[in-house]
Every structure is written in structure tokens, then in C-alpha cells.
Amino acid sequence: MGLKTFPGGVHSHDNKEYSRSAAIEPMPIPAKVYVHLSQHIGAPAKAIVKPGDEVLAGQKIAEAGGFVSIPMHAPISGKVTKIASYPHPAGTTGTAIEITGDGEDKWVELTDDSGYGCLEVDEMKKRISEAGICGMGGAGFPTHVKLSPPADKPIDTVILNGVECEPYLTADYRLMLEQPEAILEGLKLIMKIVGAKQGVIGIEANKPDCIKLLRNLTADDAAIRIDALKLKYPQGAEKQLIYACTKRKVPNKGGLPMAVGVVVQNVGTAIAVYEAIRYQKPLIKRVITVSGKIVKNPKNIKARIGTLYSELLDFCGGTTEDISKIISGGPMMGFAISDLDTPMVKGSSGLLLFNKKEAAKDAEHTCVRCGLCVEVCPMNLIPSLIVKNAKYQDWDLVEKYGVMDCMKCGSCSFICPAQIKLIQWIDIGKLEVGKRMRARTQLGKA
Amino acid sequence: MINNLKVSAAPHLKARNMTVSAIMWQVVLAMVPAMLAAIFFFGIRSLALTAYAVVAAVLTEYIIQKLRGVPVTISDGSAVVTGILLAFNINVASPWWLPVIGSVFAIAIGKQVFGGLGHNLFNPALLGRAFLLASWPSLVTAHWTKTQPAFSMMFKSINGLNLSSLQNVPEAITSATPLAAVKSVRELAETNPDLAQQVMDRMASLDTISQLFIGNIGGVIGEVSALALLIGAAYMAFRYIISWRIPMSYILTVFLLTFAFGGLGGLFSASILLPFYHIFSGGLILGAFFMATDMVTSPVTKRGMLIFGIGAGVLTAVIRLWGGYPEGVSYSILLMNCCVPLIDRWTAPKPFGEVRK
Numbered sequence: 001m002g003l004k005t006f007p008g009g010v011h012s013h014d015n016k017e018y019s020r021s022a023a024i025e026p027m028p029i030p031a032k033v034y035v036h037l038s039q040h041i042g043a044p045a046k047a048i049v050k051p052g053d054e055v056l057a058g059q060k061i062a063e064a065g066g067f068v069s070i071p072m073h074a075p076i077s078g079k080v081t082k083i084a085s086y087p088h089p090a091g092t093t094g095t096a097i098e099i100t101g102d103g104e105d106k107w108v109e110l111t112d113d114s115g116y117g118c119l120e121v122d123e124m125k126k127r128i129s130e131a132g133i134c135g136m137g138g139a140g141f142p143t144h145v146k147l148s149p150p151a152d153k154p155i156d157t158v159i160l161n162g163v164e165c166e167p168y169l170t171a172d173y174r175l176m177l178e179q180p181e182a183i184l185e186g187l188k189l190i191m192k193i194v195g196a197k198q199g200v201i202g203i204e205a206n207k208p209d210c211i212k213l214l215r216n217l218t219a220d221d222a223a224i225r226i227d228a229l230k231l232k233y234p235q236g237a238e239k240q241l242i243y244a245c246t247k248r249k250v251p252n253k254g255g256l257p258m259a260v261g262v263v264v265q266n267v268g269t270a271i272a273v274y275e276a277i278r279y280q281k282p283l284i285k286r287v288i289t290v291s292g293k294i295v296k297n298p299k300n301i302k303a304r305i306g307t308l309y310s311e312l313l314d315f316c317g318g319t320t321e322d323i324s325k326i327i328s329g330g331p332m333m334g335f336a337i338s339d340l341d342t343p344m345v346k347g348s349s350g351l352l353l354f355n356k357k358e359a360a361k362d363a364e365h366t367c368v369r370c371g372l373c374v375e376v377c378p379m380n381l382i383p384s385l386i387v388k389n390a391k392y393q394d395w396d397l398v399e400k401y402g403v404m405d406c407m408k409c410g411s412c413s414f415i416c417p418a419q420i421k422l423i424q425w426i427d428i429g430k431l432e433v434g435k436r437m438r439a440r441t442q443l444g445k446a
Numbered sequence: 447m448i449n450n451l452k453v454s455a456a457p458h459l460k461a462r463n464m465t466v467s468a469i470m471w472q473v474v475l476a477m478v479p480a481m482l483a484a485i486f487f488f489g490i491r492s493l494a495l496t497a498y499a500v501v502a503a504v505l506t507e508y509i510i511q512k513l514r515g516v517p518v519t520i521s522d523g524s525a526v527v528t529g530i531l532l533a534f535n536i537n538v539a540s541p542w543w544l545p546v547i548g549s550v551f552a553i554a555i556g557k558q559v560f561g562g563l564g565h566n567l568f569n570p571a572l573l574g575r576a577f578l579l580a581s582w583p584s585l586v587t588a589h590w591t592k593t594q595p596a597f598s599m600m601f602k603s604i605n606g607l608n609l610s611s612l613q614n615v616p617e618a619i620t621s622a623t624p625l626a627a628v629k630s631v632r633e634l635a636e637t638n639p640d641l642a643q644q645v646m647d648r649m650a651s652l653d654t655i656s657q658l659f660i661g662n663i664g665g666v667i668g669e670v671s672a673l674a675l676l677i678g679a680a681y682m683a684f685r686y687i688i689s690w691r692i693p694m695s696y697i698l699t700v701f702l703l704t705f706a707f708g709g710l711g712g713l714f715s716a717s718i719l720l721p722f723y724h725i726f727s728g729g730l731i732l733g734a735f736f737m738a739t740d741m742v743t744s745p746v747t748k749r750g751m752l753i754f755g756i757g758a759g760v761l762t763a764v765i766r767l768w769g770g771y772p773e774g775v776s777y778s779i780l781l782m783n784c785c786v787p788l789i790d791r792w793t794a795p796k797p798f799g800e801v802r803k
Contacts, residue, residue, distance in 0.1 A: 007798075010461065012459060012461070013462075091453070167459060239798065239799060243798075249798065249799045250799050251799050251800075251801050252797045252798060252799040252800050252801075255799060322448075322450075323448050323451070324450065324451065324452055325451065325452045325453075325454075325458065326448075326451065327458050331456075331457060331458040331459045332456060332457040332458070332459060333456050333457065334456060334458065335456065336452065336453040336454050336455075336456075336458060337453065338451055338453050340448060352458075354458065359452045359458075361452075361454060361460075362460075362465065365465075365466050365564075366562070366563065366564035366565065367564055368466055368469075368563060368564045368741050368742050369564065369741050369742050369743075369744075369746055370469070370741040370746075371689070371741065371744075371745070371746035371747070371751070372464075372686070373746075374746045374747055374748065374795070375689065375748070378798065379797055379798045379799075380795045380796060380797050380798045380800075381795070381797055382746060382747065382790075382794060382795070384746060385746075385790075385794075401794070402797045405797045405798070405799075408456070410456050410457030413455075413456075413457050413460075414457050414459060414460060414461055415461050415464060416464070417464045417465050417466050417468070417469055418465075418466055418564075419460075419465065421454075421455060423455050423456055423457065424454075424455035427455060
């Protein structure tokens, strides 16, 4: 049977066995949470509470800082105790609101709008933006923006991303198994919002149970299709997923899926959309996979946003060996962070712990021109050439060879026999070329 | 607070067993069948010559790296690969010092002068062979018959005619390598077309080709058995060490050109079996799978690999059919090595989603 896929990519052991069979487990309410104001792409949210204020779970504590931004809500009930700088899961630091819980978990009143499916599109979008939803697959783009394409870009297909191609992660897998109805409701709502006739859920072939379950549930719905995709990384990258499901190629140099009539949302985001429209429930919980060979009881945990990674790990019984690396997100694109006391954000899909052996990296060798990076690059670039020129600081060539088209999936670094840290150099190249591109636009304006 | 934490750029996973030295040692492993075949057909001396070459290559690398004050990397296996390939490119009757000098040249001039592994423009082993061929041509190519009479036996008589008794049959036919026979038969065609055609038919027979395939022929140490080489090549392809692009485009090009121009009666007059004679004789299989695929000296782009293979194929066929040497594989690959930077520049792929203008 031919499975749909994209050109390039790498095969990696998926390491999902640690947490695959662990049903989603709600975590007890933490004593304190830390809600970052920047959990998404776009302007940071603006705090509308001050230390000393009492808040209910689900109450808005920060408003969107612009159109491309999202509001934040209190994940627990209690008192705002501090607004200060805290470690961020992206390896940086940022301003966060600290809430000390009262242990009672008192919520704002939620509605149950039985006629939710017949709401005006504008009302649906308003509820999504009020709920503070951003993409939950990792990048964190505000969802209401993604669902507001300009009128000249008609959307005919909504694709839900159930690929979860990052090794170790099983949060989306568990969601598809445990809440398939909510995912399908979310998909239908998103289709309605963007006016798409067709809905597709793309799932990697290593989750046959999800594929079967969702196919059964949609057997008599001609508008929704479940695509089984080949087990290959980065199958879940947006452009690669669109190509696998529709054979359409999103234009490079900053092209967006809407250019080919497609909107992509993560399956977890679809559930958040459904809950926001039906119950006007803000996004204050998410499922996160805590895994790794050294984690005592790897789990898929439903936790409040702002919970510290250290508490998530404690909930899993800690580790059996010394920790050498903490990874926030998946092992291919996630961030290695230096502090376990980092609060999770809306895009936190995983927390991985590696021991010394797993964290070890070999010394860099000179490039032997094997061409494997070219072979695997899903964006059809020549990673070795970009990196070579980045080392020589020839930013013109770095730009010419398409550094800005790179999505940093990490396939080249993964495969490189010379252990060259290609993504690290490409990151430097992106920074420099980005600076020069901005300078050029400024010159053009002046 | 946790001590000794590592932070680094993503990705945090690495492909297993994907290191330069793992690749090189797997190439060594892939050459074992060909080595065994050489010992079987040529005797234990072929192993001894290979050992001299390997020791010389590794020692040269060690000394030069010590002199340059750079880390010694002899354990990465790349010098071993060069040594074996160099030995595979000489005749088993060569004196012991020939592979030694070839290896020293290959490593010193072919590789370390450029800055070591990854920086060299030419395949070091082929450069070593070219050096030996230019310096001691008779030692590299002569005395085939001493080691392997089986092939010439096949041409002793054709249709009951004792070839060696005929005056105008060049001696090459009765005593040469399969590719020298190609040259001779083309010369013979000018004076005695009928006989040349008969010899040609004999060459392009299943009988001859199966002998070539198994390795019952004269030649240099490594090229003797196409079968053994293909076993090694299949292993490398299975382990993603070589891609199919260079060997396939190379061999297919030689196939098409020898089929089109290899016949004695003009365009497309050759038997369909003649291209197989060309493919399984000489160094084509060795060159296409083990030397043209050398990572450092071949293109990195997919289209570039195809162009490299086709270019080497054209050059090989031209040299074999019309050139002064019987065999053209090594020079073809060396010539294409020079073009690699240009090929890579020309064949940069279009990024995924590039809008056509």
C-alpha cells in the first residue's frame, strides 16, 4: 500500500514506546504557576492584573498585545504574587505572571452553547481569539490569525496535523485515541470558519489505531478524509504535510499555506477551538509528554499552563539516572534548556530528559562532501554549502543558497557523518541574513 | 539546580553509526569480497601487495599529520581505503615497491597536500595509479598473461582456426586483457574484417561474458571479479554509503555508447551482448561503484551526480573505443573530479516550492 509522503527526510527510531501506552493523566493543581506573556509568535500579551489581585481559573490576566497576539488566562485560582522575569522554554527568559494558588480551583463560569455549530463565523473567531489559542504543535502562531485569510485567498482544504513526527512525543497520539470526537468537532468548526469544503487529518503510519478509529468515525462523512502518511521525519512539517496530503507546494521565500488554499492546524489546537467555541473555555491546560529512557514513569500529562517542568518530572517519579540534558519540545527541533524550573507554555508538547550518553556529541570533522544532507533536505537545499559559507561569513552566498527557506527541521544535522552542527550554523546564517534583509527594506523605504 | 547539564542547538538525536570512520570501515568491508576473489584468481601475492599499499598509505598519513602538527586520524579508515584501492589498481605481477610508492604519492600528493580528508580534489588512489602509470607504464600493465592465461585461452582458436598461427592477428588478442582485445580487434578490422567480426562475436558471447562476470580474466588486482565487486557495492548501497546515481548513470552511459559505436559495421551494428562485455571487463565496475562514488571528489547534488556519471561514461567509452589506452576508467574519473566544483555550482537544486518564472 502506497503511503503518502514528501521527498527527502530521514528515518529515525521513533522512541515512542516509553509513553505510547500511558493514558492522559490529569496532574494535581500546582501550588504556583508562572504564566509567560510571550507564549506565541507575535506581540507579547499585556498584563492586566497586578500583584495582590485575586484571580479565578480561566480569568483573563493579560490582554492581546495586537492583532497577531493572544490573551493569557489564569490557569489556577488564587492570588497574583509577582510579575517578574522567569526562564522560558525556548531557552531564554521572559516576563511571567506568578500566581499562588488557593488550592480550590475556582473557575470563571463556563457556558454550554448547544447551538455552537450555527454561530456566526465572526463570533466563532472572536471566541477563539478570546480563549487565547495559539498553535499547539510547537511554533505557536495565533490561531485566530491563521483562520482569517484575506478574501483573495480562498481556502478549500483544512488539514489537521496528527502526524507527531518528533520522536518520543505521544501527546497528540493520546488525544486522537481519547478525544477523537472533540478533534472532529474542532475540524468541522475550522472548516466552517474558513469556508473549506474538505477536511483532512494527516496521521503517520506508526499510529494505525488512530487511523482506524478516526476512519470509522468519519466513514459516512464525505467531507472528511483520513490520510495515512509514511513514517518519515519531518512528515509533520507544515509544507511537507500539505504536499503529502494534497500534492500542492507552498511557495518558498515566505509563502504561506493559504497561497495554495490550505489551512493547517494541530489536532490539539482543534480540541481547543472546539472548547473555546462551545464552552468559551480559555486555553489553560494542555497535554504534554514527559519521556526519556531515564524517566521513571514516562507519562502524557494534562497540566495547567505555567506548571514548572520540575513538577511535571516529579509527577513522573523523577529519573533513574543523573540528567545531562533537558529538552523542551521534541528531540529534533526542541530546545535544550539549562533550568528544570522552567514553566510550560501553550506550545509545550514535550519534556525529555537525557542521560550523559544520550547527551554526548562527537567532535566535528571536516565535511567529507558525502551529500547526505542534500539527499535528506526536505526543502531541497544544499545545507553543507550554506554552512560552509556561513563559516566564511559570506552572507551573500548564505542568502543565495536559501538559508531563509530552511525550517530547521534538523534532518541534515541528524544524518551528518562528520557531526557538523549544521542547524547551529544555519541559525547564525538566518540571524545575519535577516538583519541584512531588514536593513535593505529600511534603505528601500528611505 | 542540576550540574553538568548540556545545552546545544537542536537536533538532539543523531543517526546511529553515522560517522566518517564508520563509513570508511564499511567501505573496507565492502571490498573484502573483491579481495577474496583476487586471492582466489591471482594467488596470495595479491593480498601481500594490498598489505604493502595499506601500510604505506597509513604510515604516510601518520608522518605527514605529525609533521603538520594536526591531529592524527589514521584510525578513521580513509587511508586504509586509499591503500586498498591503490593496490586494486595495479597488476599482481608488480614488484613490492610499486604499491608502496603509489600509496605514498596518493596520500602525500593526492590528499594531504590539499589539507587532508575532505579537501582533496582528486580521488587519491586514482591519482596514485595515474602517477605509477606515467612513471612505470610497463610494470603497471604488462605481464598479464603470466598471471592469468585463462582469458587468452578462449581466443586461441575460433571456428577451428588457430589464431596465433595467423600472421596478421596482433598478438594482443591471444595474450591480452579483455579491453586490449577490444583495441586489437578494431585494428584487425581494417585488414581482415571477417576474422575481426568472428573474434568480436566470440567476445560478445554469453560464454565470454559469464567468464568476465565471475572473474576468470586478466587485469589488475581489484577488477578481476565483477560479481565480487557487485556484492560489496550492494552492501554499500544498502548502508546508504553510496547512492545509485553515479554508478548507474556511469554504467548506463557506457552501455549505450558501446552498443551504439562498439560494432565493427558502423552505428548500432554491435550485438546487444557487446555492452555487457565492456561493463564487466576492465575497471568499470570497480571504478563506478568504488571510485567514482568517492564522497569527497564527487558532486553533492542529485543532478550533479547524474552529470558526473554520464560524463565519466562518455569519457570511458571514447577512450576505450578510440583512445590510445585500452582502459579509460581511471582517467575518466580523474577528469570528472576536476569538474565537480563547477557541476555542484550549476546543479544547485531549486528549493521546495520555488516559483517558476
